[in-house]
Amino acid sequence: MSHLDDARADDTSLPEDATLLIVDDDEPFRTRLGRALEKRGFQPILAAGVADAETMIKDIPPAFAVVDLRLEDGDGLEVVEQIRSRREDCRVVMLTGYGNIATAVAAVKAGAIDYLSKPADADDVEKALLARPGERPAPPENPMSADRVRWEHIQRVYELCDHNVSETARRLGMHRRTLQRILAKRAPR
Secondary structure, three states: OOHHHHHHHHHOOOOOOOEEEEEOOOHHHHHHHHHHHHHOOOEEEEEOOHHHHHHHHHHOOOOEEEEEOEEOOEEHHHHHHHHHHHOOOOEEEEEEOOOOHHHHHHHHHHOEEEEEEOOOOHHHHHHHHHOOOOOOOOOOOOOOOHHHHHHHHHHHHHHHOOOOHHHHHHHHOOOHHHHHHHHHOOOOO
16 A cells, blocks of 8 residues: 555545546546546446436435536536435535636535536545545646646637637637637647
8 A cells, every 4th residue: 555545544534425426528538537536435426417417316316426517418517406405415526627716606606515627637536525624625736737728718718609710709809810720729738
């Protein structure tokens, strides 16, 4: 057993009920996160969207949940509210690729205990799930770069403008061709 495993066993041991609902429409991410948290002792249940999550919440209200904010078939906040209505003590962490203050506040009001921006790794998710009430989370090990934050913001505005390049460029105060070049590139790390 490594030093990290010793520290985890002492500080943040899992409760007997370690059921964990992971709701994300990105299948590779959902699967990887499920495997990583299973190795840490959780019992993951995977859902692709709001409809899958509703069914699973009715069958087994989880002790923990990780929910993506934007799902193909709805809003992750709906899932958080459903979980909290079935099991008030569930510790829910909201994930999103479009982090901003308004959605963080909405997630907490809906019942989430923490809010992490993607790409969040399993260590950050585990720390958030097992944090003691009132405890301030440690800063992330691998925070997003400034370039990545900028790229995420541009993608969010582009999505809100229904993928209209001209409107997005106008709202961001940048030249249309500059925006087109940014949109054509891969996401920075």
